[in-house]
Amino acid sequence: MSIYRTIGIIGAMAEELELLHRHAQMESETVKAGLVFYRGTLHGMNIIAVKSGVGKVNAAVCTQALIDLGAECILFTGVAGAVDSSLTIGDIVVSTACVQHDMDVTALGFAPGAIPYQEISVFPADEELRSLAVRASRDAVNGRVLEGVVLSGDQFIASRDKVQSLRDVFQGACAEMEGAAVAQVAHMNGIPYVVIRSMSDQADGSAHMNFAEFTVLAAGQSYAVIEGMVRSLQQA
Template sequence: MHKTIVLAIAAVSLALPAGAAETLDETPRIAVMSAFAPEWVALQEALSDRVDHTLNGITFATGAIEGKPVVLFLTGVSMVNAAMTSQLAINHFNIESIVFSGIAGGVDPSRHIGDVIVPAQWGQYLDVILAREVDGDFVPPPFLEAPHPNFGMIFPQNVTVARDGAEPEDRFWFPVDAELLAVAETVAVELDLSDCVPENQCLTHDPGIFVGGNGVSGAAFVDNAAFREYAFETFEAEVLDMESAAVAHVAYANDVPFIAFRSLSDLAGGGEGENEMGTFMGLASANSAAVVKAFLAALP
């Protein structure tokens, strides 16, 4: 009798689709995500009609921001955390698009702390070969491609992406959705951003919103002037962080529109003196959240 029951359960399990997942909320929603607490707090303040769901210990809060149905959640810092939580949201909610709001390090010398950057594409610049040194030069293995200039022993690679109905492809850049980017451009000309923190430490310039260009992400906190310069010269990056390109990768693989808003909390080693993230991460989080709220309000 017990054997029959076990076989019946096994048969039912085999009949289910391999990727089947419970949908926790049927409402079409925009996934609005952040990496860590200050960003998450700034967005929660704008959330109405909140209902919480928990998956793998992560809180997914459904509700509305600026009248748009959203599911709001915290990814945690790191490429792996960002990819994992993005896929969880896609699997368990009816996700129409993905919006990332957070802080980052500035790479482009013409950008400043407090600015909000909205790149048109994202690359994973620390998916790399660590090459051996041969006669004073760093040389990657001959059986691996090294399509990008190196920084010492570090040779960035492209990544292989699998998508439903398509052959796996190698790529570096993951595009932001063109329609979402167009909405961001309309918001950029209308909004004023904060330039002082509560302790009355103020920026020496008025922060702005810059739409377009390149962003890069990798599993490292960068506070090094030489590496910052390399990232700017090699990838023409305006900004670098530790999550956005991973989310862009997941969104691309699932054919979900994606956009990321990143406000500069520091200059990734390019500023005078010590890193200023500790001083300006609250201001940067608030600026990014303000632009995201205006963006959501402007969506059709």
């Protein structure tokens, strides 16, 4: 029996949760903070699934509401732009940690990404969930699966210069717009989490050309990983 009675599953966009809704047995809906939370079961496990919306504020509100509704761990799935130069479209990043790359109080002497007067600014993912995510990802995709730091900011990265800066400053694996907010709220509540991101673009000047096309591919991969993780948790 799993140590988690209820698994929280977050996606930032509708495409990311469409397959989950299609295959899980959804039983009820709860509206909280303008978000719709779907309760149901997948492989016999209780789940609560929600679309967070885009950006860190949406993700933070969503995560706290999900925890308040009873989620005991959080799996956050979606798409991201590759920052690590070894990654290509279709590869997967499993978070070792998350950090806000646009948190910048360097003018007051803080390191890039540091949240002033807070004990921690880089939020590590749960090791067991990471291990399950890596295994499920390798089963789900033919591409590379990389564990690395997920960088979050309220901006869509589409500049080669910005990508290089994120590599140099944060040694990040990928860039997106929600993961660090989910991670911080989970940490503040003592809830284990992991972020799983499929690379839908390369976060450079070509992003505006290929993002929409590869969102469908990445969303399918995201569901396959979540499905594999839930199955493993059910057997744990």
